[in-house]
Amino acid sequence: xxxxxxxxxxxxxxxxxxxxxxxxxxxxxxxxxxxxxxxxxxxxxxxxxxxxxxxxxxxxxxxxxxxxxxxxxxxxxxxxxxxxxxxxxxxxxxxxxxxxxxxxxxxxxxxxxxxxxxxxxxxxxxxxxxxxxxxxxxxx
Numbered sequence: 001x002x003x004x005x006x007x008x009x010x011x012x013x014x015x016x017x018x019x020x021x022x023x024x025x026x027x028x029x030x031x032x033x034x035x036x037x038x039x040x041x042x043x044x045x046x047x048x049x050x051x052x053x054x055x056x057x058x059x060x061x062x063x064x065x066x067x068x069x070x071x072x073x074x075x076x077x078x079x080x081x082x083x084x085x086x087x088x089x090x091x092x093x094x095x096x097x098x099x100x101x102x103x104x105x106x107x108x109x110x111x112x113x114x115x116x117x118x119x120x121x122x123x124x125x126x127x128x129x130x131x132x133x134x135x136x137x138x139x140x
Contacts (some may be wrong), residue, residue: 014096017069018045020076021094024059025049026085031062037084038064042071063094 035047035125049062066072072093080091 016065017093018067018072019065020072020091021054021061022064022079024087024089025058025060025089026087027058027060027063029058029062029085034062034064037079038066038075041066041075043067089125096110097130 024084025034029049031049034049035044038047043066044064045067046065047062048060048064051057051138056118064075066075076091076093079086079089081088084089
């Protein structure tokens, strides 16, 4: 199997072998803790634990970038499945984000499907019946 097939069809040129995904993190672990954990294996260029933008709570995963591919491989070998703060963490080479598809089944917008509108009782025009912002009905 070639490298692209092993990466789930992702373009291998966009994979950074120095950047690692770190998952199953304890909610208490901070970006500084992550940096200290990986510093044992070389120079940590970046370490971040992702947090919820509203609550500020950890999402339970993060990313670490080492200065060389060899340092990253050493960290993966030593830390993958290792218990850290009561949880067995997952460490592997980070994959580039997948393109975001429309998440609604059938695609498209929920407004104005099938020629009608979600406002004004689903009228599609051509009628003198009152609808959204159409004013009163006139029968003269």
